[in-house]
Amino acid sequence: MTVALALPTRRVEEWKYSDLARALGDVGFGDDSAEVLAGPVPAGVEVFALDEPNRPDWVKAHYGKLSANVVSAISLAKARGGIALRIPKGKIIEDPVTLDFAGKGHVRALLVLEEGAALTLFERCDAAETRNAGLEIVVAPNARLDHVRISPVSGVVQVEEVSITLARDAFYHGHFANFGARLSRIELAITLDGEGAEAHLSGVSVLSGDAHADVTTHVTHAVGRTLSTQLFKKVVGGNGQAVYQGKVTVAHGADGADSRQTAKALLLGMRAEADLKPELEIFADDVKCAHGAAVGDLDSDSLFYLRARGIPEKEARHLLIHAFLEDALTDVTNADLREQVRGAVSTALDQVAT
Amino acid sequence: MLDIKNLHVTVAGKEILRGLNLRVDAGQVHAIMGPNGSGKSTLSYVLAGRAGYEITEGSMTYNGENLAALPPEQRAAKGVFLAMQYPVEIPGVTTMMFLKSALNAQRRGRGESEMDAIGILKTVRKKAAALNISEDMLKRALNVGFSGGEKKRLEILQMSLFEPKLAILDETDSGLDIDALRLVAEGVNSLRAPERAMLVITHYQRLLDYIVPDRIHVLANGRIVAEGGKELALELEAKGYEQIVKDAA
Numbered sequence: 001m002t003v004a005l006a007l008p009t010r011r012v013e014e015w016k017y018s019d020l021a022r023a024l025g026d027v028g029f030g031d032d033s034a035e036v037l038a039g040p041v042p043a044g045v046e047v048f049a050l051d052e053p054n055r056p057d058w059v060k061a062h063y064g065k066l067s068a069n070v071v072s073a074i075s076l077a078k079a080r081g082g083i084a085l086r087i088p089k090g091k092i093i094e095d096p097v098t099l100d101f102a103g104k105g106h107v108r109a110l111l112v113l114e115e116g117a118a119l120t121l122f123e124r125c126d127a128a129e130t131r132n133a134g135l136e137i138v139v140a141p142n143a144r145l146d147h148v149r150i151s152p153v154s155g156v157v158q159v160e161e162v163s164i165t166l167a168r169d170a171f172y173h174g175h176f177a178n179f180g181a182r183l184s185r186i187e188l189a190i191t192l193d194g195e196g197a198e199a200h201l202s203g204v205s206v207l208s209g210d211a212h213a214d215v216t217t218h219v220t221h222a223v224g225r226t227l228s229t230q231l232f233k234k235v236v237g238g239n240g241q242a243v244y245q246g247k248v249t250v251a252h253g254a255d256g257a258d259s260r261q262t263a264k265a266l267l268l269g270m271r272a273e274a275d276l277k278p279e280l281e282i283f284a285d286d287v288k289c290a291h292g293a294a295v296g297d298l299d300s301d302s303l304f305y306l307r308a309r310g311i312p313e314k315e316a317r318h319l320l321i322h323a324f325l326e327d328a329l330t331d332v333t334n335a336d337l338r339e340q341v342r343g344a345v346s347t348a349l350d351q352v353a354t
Numbered sequence: 355m356l357d358i359k360n361l362h363v364t365v366a367g368k369e370i371l372r373g374l375n376l377r378v379d380a381g382q383v384h385a386i387m388g389p390n391g392s393g394k395s396t397l398s399y400v401l402a403g404r405a406g407y408e409i410t411e412g413s414m415t416y417n418g419e420n421l422a423a424l425p426p427e428q429r430a431a432k433g434v435f436l437a438m439q440y441p442v443e444i445p446g447v448t449t450m451m452f453l454k455s456a457l458n459a460q461r462r463g464r465g466e467s468e469m470d471a472i473g474i475l476k477t478v479r480k481k482a483a484a485l486n487i488s489e490d491m492l493k494r495a496l497n498v499g500f501s502g503g504e505k506k507r508l509e510i511l512q513m514s515l516f517e518p519k520l521a522i523l524d525e526t527d528s529g530l531d532i533d534a535l536r537l538v539a540e541g542v543n544s545l546r547a548p549e550r551a552m553l554v555i556t557h558y559q560r561l562l563d564y565i566v567p568d569r570i571h572v573l574a575n576g577r578i579v580a581e582g583g584k585e586l587a588l589e590l591e592a593k594g595y596e597q598i599v600k601d602a603a
């Protein structure tokens with residue numbers, strides 16, 4: 001069987017703001033396999049290296065099963081390695097487990113949280129090489145996943161698709177801190193597949209120079225009585241480009257679904273760009289959906305107020321930029337990870353000419 | 355301390371202040387009254403250094419220094435404080451953290467050492483209690499969701515914390531209930547000192563019962579049109595601005 005593995009062009013609507021073919025150039029993604037390491041793995045958590053033979057049943061049951069976008073289909077076809085993690089039924093893991101993505105090429109990961117399990121996942125990405133990662137996450141009834149991803153500033157192409165399915169009363173909380181790359185894209189495809197399931201997404205981007213960062217989300221409320229929230233904040237300086245495309249689909253019969261999405265960008269340069277595109281697709285009745293997007297500059301009244309209280313202009317601008325990001329930052333539940341995100345944000349802000 | 359001579363100020367292409375003269379000496383409290391739209395807030399903003407206010411003629415000198423040449427933060431560090439008619443809401447910055455940043459920024463601006471966080475916290479708590487400002491308000495985002503009166507009390511808390519040399523109060527009494535008015539007036543009076551001057555903008559004679567001014571100025575059409583002692587407020591109350599402006603003409 002041959003699979004069409006052509007890269008999307010900008011003529012494909014979802015890739016309009018991220019010219020992948022051009023960013024990759026003639027070499028494309030290539031055929032290499034990148035790697036991913038998990039650590040520390042607590043007792044009771046099952047780890048399986050995807051390049052090993054004899055996949056256990058839970059891997060067979062879930063690997064490559066969730067819907068994949070075209071780029072994720074490529075990683076599925078080409079990646080020779082990767083990792084699968086299983087958090088067994090009822091297992092609650094307090095300390096974050098880290099996934100480190102490194103190297104060049106394609107890589108896959110699978111995370112299965114069985115019924116009532118709980119985990120905090122911290123995802124880090126080495127910035128040096130072009131990478132296409134595909135991550136599948138299965139959250140069984142009553143399980144809970146807190147997910148934090150930090151992608152540092154990078155000069156290459158870094159693309160990741162995260163596909164998540166949430167069963168009855170499952171809870172997912174994801175935060176995505178993205179500092180841009182030649183082309184950086186995180187795509188989240190989330191299906192709320194059982195009543196009582198919740199997905200909460202937030203993220204911050206701080207971009208300078210020529211950095212590009214695209215967050216594309218597609219949340220599907222497949223059944224009713226499900227909740228999704230999204231809060232994405234972007235600070236863009238220099239020639240930076242921030243993209244947010246957020247589509248929420250409420251399926252036929254998913255009555256009582258509740259969805260909110262907010263995306264805001266602060267442009268700090270004449271050539272900075274933000275493309276914010278929230279979108280709703282509703283096939284059900286009696287749903288609560290709200291979305292909003294705003295692109296702007298720092299508020300001059302606020303700036304004057306702070307300066308009139310003795311705070312010098314540069315410091316006042318910094319304070320207001322941090323304030324702009326604050327609600328998205330406090331959304332990170334784990335205190336240590338929140339501090340890591342804050343640190344990365346401060347470092348990135350130092351690079352933005354304010 | 356403050357000497358304003360023939361000040362002309364244009365906002366968005368429109369001349370708002372049209373030859374204003376005003377002198378306030380150290381140790382004095384002056385009041386400015388005047389009809390809506392006469393230019394009172396414009397005067398206070400131009401003294402504090404808000405952008406968009408163009409001085410086309412005249413001068414404003416503060417302790418011998420040309421105020422117009424200083425950015426707002428330096429004016430603040432040198433002791434100019436404006437309690438604003440409409441304090442700004444800033445989500446994402448807690449009130450306490452703002453007070454700390456502002457106080458230390460002013461100290462740095464004067465070349466003084468910063469105050470430690472605990473010291474500031476203690477001082478703020480004490481002063482806040484005197485103004486009936488709760489701990490909870492200090493933890494909330496700056497002015498966000500504060501009632502009109504709470505915002506005004508927070509302005510006075512800042513004044514008492516920063517201990518300015520020249521305090522300009524733009525309608526700080528508007529929106530205050532009677533108890534809050536008394537608290538605010540006590541706050542102002544406790545700062546009266548020989549080295550400090552105050553400019554109190556108000557529409558109400560009532561405030562001037564509590565904060566007795568040395569001098570009252572009436573601002574109309576961008577100029578001071580009448581001046582007098584504290585009895586002028588009573589006369590204004592009785593006659594209204596129209597008559598006073600006519601009498602002065």
Ligand SMILES: Nc1ncnc2c1ncn2[C@@H]1O[C@H](COP(=O)(O)OP(=O)(O)OP(=O)(O)O)[C@@H](O)[C@H]1O
Nearest residue numbers: 365366368370388389390391392393394395396397
């Ligand atoms: N940014 C602006 N653009 C245009 N006109 C302005 C601007 N700011 C102020 N003005 C005008 O300047 C005039 C004076 O306004 P100002 O706020 O100084 O009045 P005020 O004396 O403080 O009035 P009040 O008693 O209502 O507070 C008003 O006519 C107002 O509409």
Ligand SMILES: [Mg+2]
Nearest residue numbers: 394395396439
């Ligand atoms: Mg006014």
